[in-house]
Amino acid sequence: MISAVETYFEKEDILVPKKYLEIKEEFLIKQVELKVKEITNLYYPNIKELSDDMILNLNLPNIYSYQDLENYFYNDLKYRLTEFYFYDQLLPYLFTFYAETSQTIINQSELLQFQNDYQKKVKKMAEISNMSFPDYVQVHLNLTGNPYDRINERAFEEFVFKLIANQRYEKNDYANLQDEYEAFISDRSLYLNVDPLDLKEQLSLSTFEQDYPTIYFTQELLDYYTPKFNYISKD
Numbered sequence: 001m002i003s004a005v006e007t008y009f010e011k012e013d014i015l016v017p018k019k020y021l022e023i024k025e026e027f028l029i030k031q032v033e034l035k036v037k038e039i040t041n042l043y044y045p046n047i048k049e050l051s052d053d054m055i056l057n058l059n060l061p062n063i064y065s066y067q068d069l070e071n072y073f074y075n076d077l078k079y080r081l082t083e084f085y086f087y088d089q090l091l092p093y094l095f096t097f098y099a100e101t102s103q104t105i106i107n108q109s110e111l112l113q114f115q116n117d118y119q120k121k122v123k124k125m126a127e128i129s130n131m132s133f134p135d136y137v138q139v140h141l142n143l144t145g146n147p148y149d150r151i152n153e154r155a156f157e158e159f160v161f162k163l164i165a166n167q168r169y170e171k172n173d174y175a176n177l178q179d180e181y182e183a184f185i186s187d188r189s190l191y192l193n194v195d196p197l198d199l200k201e202q203l204s205l206s207t208f209e210q211d212y213p214t215i216y217f218t219q220e221l222l223d224y225y226t227p228k229f230n231y232i233s234k235d
Contacts, residue, residue, distance in 0.1 A: 003110045005163040008102035011224050018230075020090045025231040028074065028081055035073040079191075082229045086222050092142070094221065095157035102160055111159055118155035119148070165217035181208045184215070 040050055043058060052065045063069050126136035134147040143150040185203070189196040208215065 001105065001107050003107045003159070003163055004105045005160065005167055006103040006105065008098060008164050011221060014094070014097060016090070016093065016225075016228075020093050021225070021229050022232050023081060023085050023229055025233045028077060028231060031077050031081070032070060032073045035077065036069060039069070078231070079226075082226055083222065085229065086225060088142075090225060091218070091221070092154075095154070095161055098164060099157040099160045102164065104160055104163060106159075111156065114159045114162075115152050115155040118158065119151050122151055161217070162214050165213035168220075169213035169216045177209050177212065178205065180212065181205050184208070 036050070039058075040047060044050065044054060047054070050066055050069070055066055055069055056064060060069070063072055122137065122141070123133055125140070126133045129136055129140070131139070137143050137147040137151060141150075141154065143154065185196050185199050189199050192199070
């Protein structure tokens, strides 16, 4: 018997609580202010506030005024902050939701192996971050309580998520994963404004081939939920 998912909710049918789709706008505004200050300090270190003429002299593409500069940073950081909140607060909720509501067939040996591998991966990330395993679990994964129990719970949730992803993205849907890999790297590097070679160091072809159903399902959810995030002002 191999593990499999029998039924699960489509993303359109999941009623996500509002708190997982809300972001305080004040945090975004503060980030914009910091970015403008960085530009000011870089090009005009002795000036407290940029004028429109100063910004024009920088010859930045499609930016002709102070308001243009603020708008550029606001929109750019909004995309990035939304993606951060997706991974930080919404995706963990979806992991739990799918694990609790999906009908599955679980091979305990497969699950145990996945949990062991997951725990090793988290321990390695803790070492890289120069943190203890319990501290890493609490700080970076937002999991409290016994760290080993919580990691096994999260691993189970991601195991179910992986079963769903594998069903949605069958291998025979992609005859040439090399082409899919290159397209994925190209799209993500443009979105994140990073060098494709740097992205390839973080995500190798072999890792992509192994995990692409999960990668694609996660991207599917990110694309679907990104427009649904709301920025809440103090007013």
